Amino acid sequence: MLLALRPRPLCLGSAWTRFLYAARLESLTAAPSDSRLHFRRTLGSARCSSTTTCSEPFRSPFLAPDTDTSHLNPTPDNYSLTPFADRCILTAEAGAGGHGCVSFLREKYIEEGPANGGDGGSGGNIYIQAVRGETSLHKLARRRLIKAGRGKNGQGKMRGGERGADVLITVPVGTIVREIQREDPIQDEIEEQWRAERYGRKEEEEKHELEGTGGYRKDKWLVFPGMVPSELNRMTFPKPPPPRKSHLAALQPQPPVWLDLDKHMETPMLLAAGSMGGFGNPHFITADQSRPKMATRGDVGMKVSLQLELKILADLGLVGLPNAGKSTLLRALSNSRARIGNWAFTTLQPNVGTVVLDDHKGRPVVSKRGRDGQLRENFTIADVPGLIEDAHLDKGLGLGFLRHVERAAVLAFVVDLSAGDAIQALKLLWREVSEYESMRGKELNAETERRTVMYRPANSSAPGDGPDIVSSSDWDRSLEPLPFIPTTPISAKPWFVVATKADLPDTQQNYQSLQHYLEGVKTGAQPHPSNLKNAWKHKVQTVPISAIKAEGVDIIPQLVMDLLEE
Numbered sequence: 001m002l003l004a005l006r007p008r009p010l011c012l013g014s015a016w017t018r019f020l021y022a023a024r025l026e027s028l029t030a031a032p033s034d035s036r037l038h039f040r041r042t043l044g045s046a047r048c049s050s051t052t053t054c055s056e057p058f059r060s061p062f063l064a065p066d067t068d069t070s071h072l073n074p075t076p077d078n079y080s081l082t083p084f085a086d087r088c089i090l091t092a093e094a095g096a097g098g099h100g101c102v103s104f105l106r107e108k109y110i111e112e113g114p115a116n117g118g119d120g121g122s123g124g125n126i127y128i129q130a131v132r133g134e135t136s137l138h139k140l141a142r143r144r145l146i147k148a149g150r151g152k153n154g155q156g157k158m159r160g161g162e163r164g165a166d167v168l169i170t171v172p173v174g175t176i177v178r179e180i181q182r183e184d185p186i187q188d189e190i191e192e193q194w195r196a197e198r199y200g201r202k203e204e205e206e207k208h209e210l211e212g213t214g215g216y217r218k219d220k221w222l223v224f225p226g227m228v229p230s231e232l233n234r235m236t237f238p239k240p241p242p243p244r245k246s247h248l249a250a251l252q253p254q255p256p257v258w259l260d261l262d263k264h265m266e267t268p269m270l271l272a273a274g275s276m277g278g279f280g281n282p283h284f285i286t287a288d289q290s291r292p293k294m295a296t297r298g299d300v301g302m303k304v305s306l307q308l309e310l311k312i313l314a315d316l317g318l319v320g321l322p323n324a325g326k327s328t329l330l331r332a333l334s335n336s337r338a339r340i341g342n343w344a345f346t347t348l349q350p351n352v353g354t355v356v357l358d359d360h361k362g363r364p365v366v367s368k369r370g371r372d373g374q375l376r377e378n379f380t381i382a383d384v385p386g387l388i389e390d391a392h393l394d395k396g397l398g399l400g401f402l403r404h405v406e407r408a409a410v411l412a413f414v415v416d417l418s419a420g421d422a423i424q425a426l427k428l429l430w431r432e433v434s435e436y437e438s439m440r441g442k443e444l445n446a447e448t449e450r451r452t453v454m455y456r457p458a459n460s461s462a463p464g465d466g467p468d469i470v471s472s473s474d475w476d477r478s479l480e481p482l483p484f485i486p487t488t489p490i491s492a493k494p495w496f497v498v499a500t501k502a503d504l505p506d507t508q509q510n511y512q513s514l515q516h517y518l519e520g521v522k523t524g525a526q527p528h529p530s531n532l533k534n535a536w537k538h539k540v541q542t543v544p545i546s547a548i549k550a551e552g553v554d555i556i557p558q559l560v561m562d563l564l565e566e
């Protein structure tokens with residue numbers, strides 16, 4: 001009965017639907033291409049495979065023809081927006097150690113049992129891992145502090161405390177991690193001791209500090225619960241054990257942390273090792289004191305403040321003025337659902353699309369082997385918000401997003417043929433990109449200077465300075481400038497121009513002048529648009545397209561593959 005009432009599902013395989021779909025495809029393939037354009041128009045395998053997007057996906061014949069939108073010409077509300085952040089600052093705090101325990105065996109007929117307090121557990125570690133699935137730092141941006149678990153306190157009957165829980169920070173591939181600040185009391189103590197040994201800290205000085213306390217330090221010792229102050233005053237404490245680091249600390253990156261996580265990591269990397277737990281009271285048994293009533297506290301965890309910056313590692317970066325058609329091009333090449341709108345700054349955050357190079361029919365659309373000899377299956381495209389004049393001075397949305405362009409292997413300058421002189425637009429884009437590059441160069445030089453710490457030997461102190469003790473933050477750090485992340489200069493990257501909106505009337509003249517200009521750049525008759533001498537230009541070319549109709553875009557994958565080998 002119920003089955004009978006259920007509406008019949010729309011059967012796409014029905015004769016009527018198949019007839020309409022075939023008729024539609026036929027009309028599309030048969031549509032005459034604009035002869036004025038030099039488009040290589042193919043509605044072949046690449047277009048209609050699931051790898052790249054069909055310009056006109058199948059629409060139900062029951063839809064009204066007026067609601068005519070497609071994947072490439074969507075309504076402004078037809079997009080998918082994923083939360084995105086490409087910068088964040090967070091503090092990673094390794095777990096503190098658990099306290100040692102003061103306890104004694106209690107058994108029948110044993111009046112004063114021996115000490116049996118367990119040691120505290122060590123704190124949890126903080127690991128970091130760059131993984132392919134992550135695309136943004138927004139989850140970390142919301143969390144200012146990431147704290148590993150504290151070790152559990154030791155217990156009676158010699159039971160050691162449990163280890164604190166570890167924390168794994170997962171970041172997208174292409175994240176740069178820089179240390180801003182570090183608080184490591186145990187390291188400071190180790191350094192302090194080293195200095196005391198080297199420069200001979202006076203024993204009396206130490207004694208004077210602890211005078212009248214019997215060696216009791218609240219930050220170091222735990223005493224038997226219920227102990228009265230008078231008893232505490234009478235007690236003598238041994239010399240506190242020397243500061244210890246967990247053996248895992250040797251695997252931590254050398255401070256200051258400076259990581260470029262540009263590859264997928266199979267295993268996590270240790271960022272901050274948890275601190276050691278305190279000693280239980282059996283550690284302090286001596287010939288004079290067989291039942292010590294003290295244990296040590298666990299060490300506090302180290303804190304590292306880090307700046308994380310994501311630089312999208314796309315193979316192709318789209319650079320263009322606002323409204324040039326970058327997002328439409330991204331949609332035409334991939335299955336991305338980037339927002340498209342006929343106004344400036346539709347795109348407010350980078351979109352990354354993947355172009356799969358296989359038509360899933362056993363024959364690759366573009367067959368190219370990477371440097372490792374493996375057949376390339378895909379490449380990625382980053383579409384960033386549009387640049388405007390003086391974007392390098394942080395006008396518009398430009399500056400923040402130029403860093404994603406910085407890391408793309410190949411650049412595509414998208415110019416709108418219908419929006420005035422395309423050559424001027426290209427020159428403006430290059431000016432912004434090269435200004436940004438020179439600004440970055442200056443920044444890096446300043447950073448190198450800031451981080452270069454001059455080593456002064458201990459006996460070379462200036463007169464009147466007293467003993468030459470380098471402050472703990474500078475001490476024994478880099479004697480040489482820190483290595484900066486090597487990136488190819490933007491001007492040395494291969495690039496090409498995508499002349500878009502070529503379907504609009506009166507764009508042909510503009511295209512021809514652009515093509516002529518680029519021929520000149522290639523042969524050296526014209527200076528490079530950035531005016532830089534050694535900029536890449538020997539294979540530069542322009543591709544006229546109509547992204548909205550997916551015409552001319554088919555040659556882009558092959559072109560990108562060729563340029564990736566440059």
Ligand SMILES: Nc1nc2c(ncn2[C@@H]2O[C@H](COP(=O)(O)OP(=O)(O)OP(=O)(O)O)[C@@H](O)[C@H]2O)c(=O)[nH]1
Nearest residue numbers: 323324325326327328341345346347386501547548
């Ligand atoms: N006629 C025509 N219109 C196009 C073409 N490509 C894009 N458009 C239109 O141009 C407008 C802007 O396209 P977008 O892809 O949003 O441009 P954008 O460069 O991403 O813009 P921003 O994100 O603001 O920088 C939209 O209305 C598109 O439909 C094309 O090839 N031909």
Ligand SMILES: [Mg+2]
Nearest residue numbers: 326327346347
């Ligand atoms: Mg856009």
